[in-house]
Amino acid sequence: MPNLSVTGIIDEAESIARSEAADLVDRAAHGDQAAWSRVVDHYARLVWAVTRSFRLTDSDACDVSQVVWLRLLEHIDRVDPVRVGAWLVVTTRRECLRVLAFRKRVLLTYEPDAFEVVAGDQPELDADLLADERAVDVRRALESLPDRWQQLLGMLMADPPAPYAVISERLDIPIGSIGPIRGRCLDKLRVLLAS
Structure with missing residues (x-):
């Protein structure tokens, strides 16, 4: 048995994990439901960790997570299976930033009549x-x-x-x-x- 260093063993294990994940993504892209479930299981903690790093509320983090999985489903045939983890991180970050930008537009107030004086910018319903x-x-x-x-x-x-x-x-x-x-x-x- 050849003498391998600890980093060599870790690199080899990561390479095997990446190739297995890439195989799962490729099978999911071709309609394999079990492979899709395993992809979601494999990367769910990664997506959740990125959303939590943005300090989103639990409901916003769940919404972002759902959107990210939907985006992967929509683009799975175009995503490089070996780089799906990086793609998920980038997509999750973008969705988190979109949610945060939306939150900046929301005005919170404790005064019940605060909006009665502000003219609405929306046209009447009819x-x-x-x-x-x-x-x-x-x-x-x-x-x-x-x-x-x-x-x-x-x-x-x-x-x-x-x-x-x-x-x-x-x-x-x-x-x-x-x-x-x-x-x-x-x-x-x-x-x-x-x-």
Whole structure:
């Protein structure tokens, strides 16, 4: 039996452990449920240790852990099986930082009326519904205008708006008449939308 040093024995044991873990990851990537369970068992303490190093609450640490395992499941076919431990550490750190960044945006207060004075930055619950209904009303009003007026407004509302010279040429309208016609179109739209 060859004479091995202690570090040589440790290196050999780590190499065997890495190759076994890589084999498990490779089998899990090909759908082996038992291999997936063993991968999770093998690396769960590593993921948990990284989350605890960020001093997350238990619930946040559990959430991060779940997200990390989900990310591994999503990317297992692209992760180098030999480097899965390093990949898990990096992914766990990123998720922990994301949770901490989210926590910075949360404002804790003991005063029950603290948020009554702060104007909300969220639209009212029915704002989208009302905006959609208003858009339908505007479309209907536009469709009731003469075709030439619809074309004129379409060109003026384009992004970027068409220059008056282009509008004049395409619609055969004198440049000096575009503004007054636009005004009549908008007046007519206001009347249609008011009714």
